[in-house]
Amino acid sequence: MKKFNSILLIDDDKASNYLAKVIISDIGVTAPLHVSTNGKEALDLLQDYCDRNQADFPDLILLDINMPVMDGFEFLEKSKELSCMHTHQPLIIILTSSQYHSDIERAKSFNIHYYISKPLTEEQLREIFEVSLS
Template sequence: MKNVLLVDDDAVFNFLSKKVVERLGVATDIHTALNGREALDLFNSYYQGAMTLPDIILLDLNMPVMDGFSFLEAFNRLEVAGKERVKIVVVTSSHDPRDMERTKKLGVTDYLTKPLQQKKLQEVLEV
């Protein structure tokens, strides 16, 4: 079972994604953040022992306050034990090959386009 962090500024998308993850039966905990800054704040909770480091992050790219690219850059700079085990999956409406290439350079191996489909997520999570 995994801890999952959903990072998307669309509350409806977070709700629906949570349902998809629940249906897969892979998550013990599902947390949400409405932008990259909130997600980084959750990592501060990890530092303080208030939550477990997520195993999987489903990350949108286009968000206010801190977008997905800025989050990835900040995440890569974090010095957190176990960070290398966190799987980041980009889930976005962007079909732009430049976005795909940029996320790949930032260490993302999986790139899904919205709407999130259970079968695609299942393949990426290998469950």
């Protein structure tokens, strides 16, 4: 398993975040994990990494769509303006319970290749890592 610098989990649902953490640790990923409860918080955090600690910029982002303050799509739109997003190109996985066709299509328009319908499972995450990190 490739070593991640750090992982960012963006979701307002506590139970969902807990599950994601357990699954990530269960498959042997030990990188530091940060949680943001909405897109705005996540953007601020990433900006901070850009400004002060690019070495630890997250290389895996798990992103929910429906969130208060700033939703997943707005986050994707705004994050384009972050210069270090381009340099680091983190792996982004959308993790949501939305099965709206429109949401899936919209995700594709952001070039997001992984769209996971909750619940996240060990198998799904392992498969993604195997494909994208090998």
